[in-house]
Amino acid sequence: MPAYPPDNHTHTEWSWDAVAGSMEGSCARALELGLTSIAFTEHVDFTGWLIAPAVAAEEMWFDPAWVGADGRLRPPQLDAAGYLACVQRCQEKFPDLRIVSGAELGEPHWHQREVGAVLGAGQFDRVLGSLHSLAEDEPWLIDDHVYQRFGPAVTIRRYLAEALRLADSAAPFAVLAHIDYPLRFWPAAAGPFDPAAFEDEYHAVLRALARSGRALEINTRVPLPAPIVRWWYESGGEAVSFGSDAHEPAAVADGLTAAAAMAEAAGFHPGRYPHDFWLRRPCR
Ligand SMILES: [Zn+2]
Numbered sequence: 001m002p003a004y005p006p007d008n009h010t011h012t013e014w015s016w017d018a019v020a021g022s023m024e025g026s027c028a029r030a031l032e033l034g035l036t037s038i039a040f041t042e043h044v045d046f047t048g049w050l051i052a053p054a055v056a057a058e059e060m061w062f063d064p065a066w067v068g069a070d071g072r073l074r075p076p077q078l079d080a081a082g083y084l085a086c087v088q089r090c091q092e093k094f095p096d097l098r099i100v101s102g103a104e105l106g107e108p109h110w111h112q113r114e115v116g117a118v119l120g121a122g123q124f125d126r127v128l129g130s131l132h133s134l135a136e137d138e139p140w141l142i143d144d145h146v147y148q149r150f151g152p153a154v155t156i157r158r159y160l161a162e163a164l165r166l167a168d169s170a171a172p173f174a175v176l177a178h179i180d181y182p183l184r185f186w187p188a189a190a191g192p193f194d195p196a197a198f199e200d201e202y203h204a205v206l207r208a209l210a211r212s213g214r215a216l217e218i219n220t221r222v223p224l225p226a227p228i229v230r231w232w233y234e235s236g237g238e239a240v241s242f243g244s245d246a247h248e249p250a251a252v253a254d255g256l257t258a259a260a261a262m263a264e265a266a267g268f269h270p271g272r273y274p275h276d277f278w279l280r281r282p283c284r
């Protein structure tokens, strides 16, 4: 078994929030670590997120010009042609690394026409669906202000309710990214996060995702609670995908060996080829 499973979720200079991103640098780093495969899943975002005025005033990770008069953050669009040409250049430059093209579609069930147009512009092999906000009528970009506004339990419940709508939708994605995204901002004052308090909600999302034939991502930006991976197996989930969500070369593959061990403990096995998802049935 390779030391690392494939890194199926990374960002480069082609993502609007990856200021230190570098596709070439991430390829070099992947080879240095001994990875056989890396996917560049750049952001494709069409949601105009509500953000607290304090966030707009203090955050430095986005251009203030992207915040409209209505207070919503609308990031710039992916240059799909430029990105795909860069993937091709890197594949020629790094022939020993399998480079997988891809995209991370933000709230794609709200923007099916727009994301369809982007995906139709070329070949995107690893397509992630993700949710960075709360429900449709109030698409708050999740951060610590959202926890202050709605409280920890409501934030998690509303996130999972929307994740269920995403999993149940026909949006064109193959992997549900970071089901634990809100945990990146979980308030310390609320004590340690206990997934058992939301077990029914997680099960509902995981069952819908399994029905849809999609894979669950183990995103390593924060440790995914192990019970969620076990619930995925119990729900009939066929496949897991691993992703560091690196936004710079130095973070490629961070945490992936621990994530692979967790997947194995839950009953998942490496796929037939190194770039494949891990599966619930061993390959013969
Ligand atoms: Zn994301």
Ligand SMILES: [Zn+2]
Binding pocket: 009, 011, 104, 245
């Ligand atoms: Zn990401």
